[in-house]
Amino acid sequence: MAHVEEHDHHEELPFWRKYIFSEDHKVIAKQYMFSGIFWAIIGASLSILFRLQLGFPDMKLEWLRPILGGWIDESGRLDPEFYLALVTMHGTIMVFFVLTAGLSGTFSNFLIPLQVGARDMASGFLNMLSYWFFFVSSLLMFFSLFIETGPASGGWVIYPPLSALPQAMSGSGLGMTLWLLSMAIFIVSQLLGGINYITTVINLRTRGMSFSKLPLTIWAFLLTAILGLISFPVLLSAALLLIFDRSMGTSFYLSEIYIGGEALPNVGGSPILFQHLFWFLGHPEVYIVLLPALGITSEIIATNSRKPIFGYRAMIASMIGIAFLAFIVWAHHMFVTGMNPFLGSIFMFLTLIIAVPSAVKAFNYITTLWRGNIVFTPAMLFSIGLVSFFISGGLTGIILGNSALDIQLHDTYFVVAHFHLVMGAASAFGFLAGVYHWFPKFFGRMMNKTLGYIHFWFTFVGIYLVFFPMHYIGIAGFPRRYYSFTTYEAFRTFGDLNMFVSLAAIMTFSAQFLFLWNFFYSIFKGKKAPLNPWKSNTLEWTTPLHPGHGNWPGEIPPVYRWAYDYSKPGANDDFIPQNVPYSQTPESNLPHENALIALEKEIEAQNYNDQFKQPH
Amino acid sequence: MSATATTEAPVFDKKTWMGGVEPMKVSYGKLMMWFFLISDTFTFSALLVTYGLIRFSFQAYDPAIHGEFHFSNLYWPIPERVYEAVPFLHGIQLPLVFVGIMTFILIFSSVTMVLAVEAGHRMDKAAVEKYMLWTILGGLTFLGSQAWEWTHFIHGTDEGSVIREIVNGQWVERTIFGANLTENQYGPPAFADLFFFITGFHGTHVLSGVVLNILIFYRTSFGLYQRRGHYEMVEKVGLYWHFVDLVWVFVFTFFYLV
Numbered sequence: 001m002a003h004v005e006e007h008d009h010h011e012e013l014p015f016w017r018k019y020i021f022s023e024d025h026k027v028i029a030k031q032y033m034f035s036g037i038f039w040a041i042i043g044a045s046l047s048i049l050f051r052l053q054l055g056f057p058d059m060k061l062e063w064l065r066p067i068l069g070g071w072i073d074e075s076g077r078l079d080p081e082f083y084l085a086l087v088t089m090h091g092t093i094m095v096f097f098v099l100t101a102g103l104s105g106t107f108s109n110f111l112i113p114l115q116v117g118a119r120d121m122a123s124g125f126l127n128m129l130s131y132w133f134f135f136v137s138s139l140l141m142f143f144s145l146f147i148e149t150g151p152a153s154g155g156w157v158i159y160p161p162l163s164a165l166p167q168a169m170s171g172s173g174l175g176m177t178l179w180l181l182s183m184a185i186f187i188v189s190q191l192l193g194g195i196n197y198i199t200t201v202i203n204l205r206t207r208g209m210s211f212s213k214l215p216l217t218i219w220a221f222l223l224t225a226i227l228g229l230i231s232f233p234v235l236l237s238a239a240l241l242l243i244f245d246r247s248m249g250t251s252f253y254l255s256e257i258y259i260g261g262e263a264l265p266n267v268g269g270s271p272i273l274f275q276h277l278f279w280f281l282g283h284p285e286v287y288i289v290l291l292p293a294l295g296i297t298s299e300i301i302a303t304n305s306r307k308p309i310f311g312y313r314a315m316i317a318s319m320i321g322i323a324f325l326a327f328i329v330w331a332h333h334m335f336v337t338g339m340n341p342f343l344g345s346i347f348m349f350l351t352l353i354i355a356v357p358s359a360v361k362a363f364n365y366i367t368t369l370w371r372g373n374i375v376f377t378p379a380m381l382f383s384i385g386l387v388s389f390f391i392s393g394g395l396t397g398i399i400l401g402n403s404a405l406d407i408q409l410h411d412t413y414f415v416v417a418h419f420h421l422v423m424g425a426a427s428a429f430g431f432l433a434g435v436y437h438w439f440p441k442f443f444g445r446m447m448n449k450t451l452g453y454i455h456f457w458f459t460f461v462g463i464y465l466v467f468f469p470m471h472y473i474g475i476a477g478f479p480r481r482y483y484s485f486t487t488y489e490a491f492r493t494f495g496d497l498n499m500f501v502s503l504a505a506i507m508t509f510s511a512q513f514l515f516l517w518n519f520f521y522s523i524f525k526g527k528k529a530p531l532n533p534w535k536s537n538t539l540e541w542t543t544p545l546h547p548g549h550g551n552w553p554g555e556i557p558p559v560y561r562w563a564y565d566y567s568k569p570g571a572n573d574d575f576i577p578q579n580v581p582y583s584q585t586p587e588s589n590l591p592h593e594n595a596l597i598a599l600e601k602e603i604e605a606q607n608y609n610d611q612f613k614q615p616h
Numbered sequence: 617m618s619a620t621a622t623t624e625a626p627v628f629d630k631k632t633w634m635g636g637v638e639p640m641k642v643s644y645g646k647l648m649m650w651f652f653l654i655s656d657t658f659t660f661s662a663l664l665v666t667y668g669l670i671r672f673s674f675q676a677y678d679p680a681i682h683g684e685f686h687f688s689n690l691y692w693p694i695p696e697r698v699y700e701a702v703p704f705l706h707g708i709q710l711p712l713v714f715v716g717i718m719t720f721i722l723i724f725s726s727v728t729m730v731l732a733v734e735a736g737h738r739m740d741k742a743a744v745e746k747y748m749l750w751t752i753l754g755g756l757t758f759l760g761s762q763a764w765e766w767t768h769f770i771h772g773t774d775e776g777s778v779i780r781e782i783v784n785g786q787w788v789e790r791t792i793f794g795a796n797l798t799e800n801q802y803g804p805p806a807f808a809d810l811f812f813f814i815t816g817f818h819g820t821h822v823l824s825g826v827v828l829n830i831l832i833f834y835r836t837s838f839g840l841y842q843r844r845g846h847y848e849m850v851e852k853v854g855l856y857w858h859f860v861d862l863v864w865v866f867v868f869t870f871f872y873l874v
Contacts, residue, residue, distance in 0.1 A: 117635075122644035195651040199644045207636025229655045237662035241813065249798045250809040252666065265798065268806035273669050277662055559635065606636030 021132070023124030024549050028131050029110035030442065035138060036102020036431070037516075042142075043093035048509050050086045053078045055502025057486045057495075071150070080483045084153040085171050087481050089145065091156030092179070096186060097141065099289040099427045101134050104228075107292055107434050108197050108221040110442070114540035115215050117206025117559060119550045119611040122199040126192045133189035137182045144178035152179035155481060157278055160253035160271050164245040167259060177246065180239050187232045187239075194232075197225035206539070207606040208559035213578065215538050215563040216302075216309060219316050220295020223323045224288050230327070231284035238277035245269070272337050279330035287326045290423050291319060293430020294361060294390075297383040299563075300437050301365055303536045304380035305372030306574050308564035311364045318357030318364075325354050335406040344403035351401035355394070362391050373567065373574075377534065378452025379437035385460045386429040392464075393422025396471065411481075414474025417467045425463045432459075432515065439519075440533045444545045445526030451518040455511055462508030469497045537563045537577045550612055558603050560596070649852045653859045656821075660863050663817060667810050667870055674804055687777040693803035695872045701768050715872055718761040719864065722822075725754025726861045733854045736847025741836060744850060748833040751857065755826040762819050769811070770794045777801040811871060818867050821860045828853045 019027060049068075052059055060076040061068075071082040109127065113120055121127045144151040153171025154163040158179065166173045201222045205214070214222075244250040245266075253274045254266035302309040309315060331339060331347040365387045374380070396418040399405055409415065432455075439447050478491050485491045485498055532541040539559065543551050557579035565576040571588035582589050583597045632639045640647075675691040687693060696711035703714070728750040735743030772794025779801075780789050792801045795808035802808070832853050841847045 123648065126648070191652065191655055195648045195655075198651055199647045202640075203638045203642075203644050203647060205635035207634070209635035210633055213635075229651060230658050233655045233659035234662040237659050237666070240817075241663075241666065244797070244809070244813060250813070251806060252670070252809060252813075268670065268674070268804050268809075270669065270673060273666060276669075277666070280662070603634065603636070606634065 021128060023120070023128045025109045025113050025121045025124070025127060026442075026547065026551075028127055029106050031131050032101060032105030032109060032134070033435070033442075035134070036098050036106060037519075039093050039097040039102060039138070040428075041512075041516075042145075043090055043098055044509055044512065046086045046090040046093070048506060049078070050083055050090070051502040051505045053083055053483065054485065055499040055505075057484050070148075081153060081170055082150060083483045084155075084169075084481065085150045085175070088153050088155050088158075088171070089151050092141070092152070094424065095156060095285065095289065096183070097138060099424070099431070100190070100228075100285070101186070103289065103427060103431045103434075104221065104224055104292050105131070105134065105193065106431070107217070107296060107438075108193070108225065110438065111217055111540065112197055112200050112221055113204070114441070114543065114547075114551060115218055115538050116201060116204060116209055117539050117556045118200055118204035119552075119556070121196045122203060123196055127196050130189045130192035130196065133185050133192065137185035137189060140178050140182035140185065144175050144182070147174050147178070149173045149175055151175040157275075157282065158242070159278075160242060160245065160274050161257055164242060164253050165257070165259065165264075166246060177243075180243050180246075184236060184239055187236045190228050190232050194225040194229040197221055198229070204611070206556045206559055208603040209578075212313075213559055213562045216298035216312070216315055216319075217292075217295040217538075219319060220291045220298070223319050224291045224295075227284045227288050227291070227323055227326060231281040231288070234277055235281035238274055238281070241277075242274065272334070275334050275337060276330070279333045280327070282333065283330040284323075284326040286419070286423050287322055289427045290390075290430075291322070293386060293427040293433075294319070296430045296434045296437070297365065297386050299536075299538070300379050300383040300433055301368050301387075302564050302566065303437075303534050304375045304377055304383075305369050306375065306566045307368055307372040308562075308566055309364065310367040310370075311360070312562065312564060314360055315364055318360040321357035322354060325350060325357070329354065332401055332403070332406075335403045336410050341403070348401055348403045352398060354401075355398055358390075358394050362387060362394070375534075377436065378447070378449060378456055379433045379534075381453070381456040381460075382429045382433035382436060385456065386426045386433065388460075389421045389426040389429065389463070393418055393420075393426065397422060408477065409474060411479050412474035413470040413478055413480055416480050417470035417474060420467050420470075421463075425467070429459075435519065437534065438540075439522065439526075440529030441540055441543075441547075443523050443526070444529055445522050446529045446533065447522040447526060448518050451514055455514045455518065458511035458514070459508055462504055462511060465504035466501055466508060469501050473497060532577075535573075535575045537565060537575055539578055542577065542579055556610055560600060560603065561593075643848060646848065646852055646855070649855050653855065656859065660817075660866070663814050664866060664870055667814060670806050670810060674806070687802050689779060689800065689804045691803070693807060695874075698769075698802045699765070699872060703764055707774075712872055714761070714765065715868065718758055718765070719868055721754050721761070722758045722861055722864055725751045725758070726858050728754060729854045729857045733847070733851050736841070736850040739842070739847070741839065741842050744836050744841075744847060745833065748829060748836060748850070752826060752829045752833060755822055755829060755857075759819060759822055759826065762815065762822075766812075766815075769808075770796060772801045814867055815871070818860070818863055821863065825853075825857050825860050828856065 018024075022028060022031075049064075052061065058077050061072050061078055062076045065072045068082070071079045073079050109121070112118070141151075149170040151171060152158065152163070152175045153169055154176065158176070162168050163172055163176050166176070201214075201218060241250075241252045245253050251266035251269040253271050254264065254269045255271075256267060257264045298309055298315060329347060329351045331343065332351045335344050335347075369384070396414065400409055400415060400418055435442075436447055436452055439445070473491075473494050476491070476494065478485065478488075478494065485494055529545065531545060534541075539557060542557050544553060558581075559578045560581045561576065561578055563578050565571070565588075567574045568576060568588045571585060576585060576588070581597070581600050582593050583600060586594075589597075632641075638644075642650075671692055677685060677691045677694055679685070682688070682691060685694060685697060687697075699715055700709045700711045701714065702708070702710045728747045732744050732747035732751060735747060772792070776791045776793040778789055778791050779799075780787055782788075792799050794801055795805075795811075797809055797812060798805060800808035832850055835841065835849070836847075841849060
């Protein structure tokens with residue numbers, strides 16, 4: 001066992017091994033967090049740029065020329081093709097780089113080992129590799145923002161033939177190539193991260209941590225990783241085929257196309273095929289983004305309501321249900337592609353079933369809050385905000401899931417409003433809630449509460465002000481991704497509403513700088529955190545303030561109970577951490593829990609998967 | 617951690633999912649390999665679904681409509697008529713003989729892989745080396761055969777095929793030999809596109825498998841696994857190798873049999 005000995009003697013690692021090419025899950029989580037925040041700033045800024053054009057058509061943007069250069073045309077307006085690039089990159093960055101890598105990467109990496117009670121991820125090396133593949137993919141995507149022909153501009157869904165033909169538009173040239181390369185590397189990163197998360201949860205739970213005692217965060221991260229593991233490879237295949245169509249002259253997605261009156265030689269392919277492959281990833285991707293946020297919310301709402309989560313098993317079952325259904329509803333993104341209407345009705349049926357587990361989750365959150373001793377921390381506010389977005393965005397999902405209604409609503413601002421509420425803003429709130437809640441564990445300091453409240457209210461109200469009016473614009477039929485509202489007589493009346501939306505967007509965006517300041521200031525100057533600031537039950541709060549490599553200085557604590565023993569009748573305190581055995585709490589034990597005392601010796605005796613081989 | 621550490625541990629009957637042990641008695645590395653293979657299954661599934669969708673968007677050959685079979689870009693070719701060449705037997709029609717031999721070699725290399733894994737369990741270094749060598753040889757032979765088959769596919773038959781196409785508004789006839797990513801003597805260009813892409817993608821997997829096998833052989837022969845006390849690495853790479861073989865069975869079925 002040569003490699004076990006390596007763990008036993010600890011040497012101080014050099015700087016670049018400790019902070020840059022680190023194998024420690026906590027450092028990697030922070031790397032993901034900072035990268036995610038960096039990308040979020042860029043992604044949000046891009047949206048402000050196109051909101052300027054939408055709210056104030058033909059606005060003079062000469063003052064942006066120092067940054068955007070040739071993308072501001074001679075008359076001082078935003079270049080229409082660059083508008084498309086902005087929309088595309090906003091979507092790509094937000095979906096993949098912020099809410100997939102930033103959210104899962106940060107919290108799965110940080111919380112899985114800490115909450116299941118492991119020294120580190122199953123493979124620290126692959127974990128490190130996962131981050132650096134993500135980093136390379138980020139570099140390529142970032143670089144593509146600055147090339148002369150502009151970044152990819154065919155929408156984040158990159159449908160061919162637009163994306164397959166470099167001559168179709170300037171953004172389909174080098175920008176598209178870089179997009180595909182970047183995403184291929186991104187998928188490798190996701191794969192390496194995903195197999196690590198799943199394996200860690202299965203193999204490295206501490207003694208006593210059965211699946212029925214796992215915090216809901218871990219269940220969410222586990223299911224997210226499984227979704228990614230199965231859906232991302234399909235995007236990889238789709239992207240590789242697209243690369244061949246672009247560069248090698250094949251016709252997988254191309255058939256009978258005329259450009260400028262000239263017939264292309266490609267025959268035999270099908271652009272609809274790409275849509276099927278893309279949405280087989282694309283739909284689960286929605287849940288890859290949302291499930292971690294829901295897991296984080298479950299944890300924060302239970303902790304801050306000082307009540308057990310309502311329906312722990314129902315929560316797990318509904319997450320499994322959502323994860324399963326995620327794979328068999330993809331064609332609801334394609335109702336109007338000329339699909340057989342009968343097939344459409346099947347996908348409609350399956351889609352509407354998702355409302356059931358989603359409603360179970362929403363009601364469970366509300367019933368957990370019901371008559372709780374609610375502590376309104378900023379994290380709690382963001383979690384409640386998430387539930388609000390999840391419900392209001394989810395309701396429009398039921399409307400959009402109808403294949404008949406979709407004829408009117410598809411590709412309009414109604415869709416934009418729907419998914420920004422239900423997965424965009426909701427998941428972003430999950431990320432923010434997580435940062436506020438686990439900041440003391442990340443950095444050993446507290447964030448400023450007052451700034452957190454101000455940040456919350458501006459963001460929460462702002463997001464509703466941005467997306468609520470979009471429902472009306474969408475029902476009126478205005479298509480998304482259009483450069484200008486004013487070119488069409490029918491939509492001129494929405495000019496005022498659009499100006500309002502843009503102003504709200506600018507306000508929401510500006511409020512994020514409060515968060516940034518609070519975040520960076522608190523890292524260095526924040527109040528020193530107590531060991532368990534939120535009086536939480538999960539294992540991460542049993543580690544030292546600054547957990548070192550291996551998380552716990554001595555043995556890993558065993559686990560005897562679930563994570564939600566809050567306000568238990570008869571208990572001395574209003575929370576009982578997972579590592580407190582039933583034998584120590586006779587005053588609050590239920591009859592079946594008294595029976596579990598007999599098991600404690602057995603639980604303590606198991607310690608065969610401590611990665612450091614600590615004696616027990 | 618290691619497989620040996622867990623198998624020596626006292627067995628916690630029925631409580632193996634209680635935490636503190638590897639519940640399925642599988643080390644993290646092997647578990648990761650399984651999850652990777654699940655992921656890769658979906659990569660190949662996507663490609664084979666692509667094949668199915670494009671293949672069935674073309675007409676099938678029907679003697680009642682098309683008369684006697686000849687290569688034509690109007691319908692999907694019959695695979696037995698496309699793959700009927702064997703090295704050194706020029707001009708003799710031997711449908712699917714060569715690819716049958718290739719398939720046999722690849723599946724046989726799976727057998728030798730199993731024997732290597734089994735020898736690893738017995739800690740028999742010499743036997744592991746021997747069977748790893750046979751497996752590597754099988755993999756290389758398969759790759760070599762594939763290279764020959766591709767070459768033949770690219771160069772085409774002696775006669776070639778006459779295709780009709782519109783150039784500058786005029787119908788012109790032209791004889792083409794073999795196939796590439798834009799032209800195909802055997803049938804629609806999509807047939808060749810898919811053939812090159814999917815067998816190429818599989819071949820890349822075989823190639824990486826051979827590289828991994830060579831690495832394992834090298835480390836075995838330097839006694840690394842003997843010192844480590846177990847040959848689990850052989851098992852993990854073995855899983856990958858069997859997976860690549862299994863995928864070939866599907867690729868073979870899709871391209872050559874259906």
